[in-house]
Amino acid sequence: MSTLAEINLELPFLLVLFGCLAAVWLWALISCLRRDDFSTRERIAWTLVILFTNYIGLLAYFIFCNREKRKLTGRFPKALDPVTGKPFV
DSSP: OOOHHHHHHHHHHHHHHHHHHHHHHHHHHHHHHHOSSSOHHHHHHHHHHHHHSHHHHHHHHHHHHHHHHHHHHTOSOOOBOTTTOOBOO
């Protein structure tokens, strides 16, 4: 059985942990709803996945969708020709 001192030490840690998880979950949900590269069906599907599968859906969204977003926005640096400074074709 837990003593009162142990409960008092565990409660703030759990509140911070669940607060951070809730913030990341809301961030993913808002990010999914605001994306321009999703069709309406994809947006609805990912929203339902995030809502109903909780943190597994959150993890799947960040793994699969952010990789595609990085490719679309050009976050991967392009190789530049050292002489001309222009990207290789």
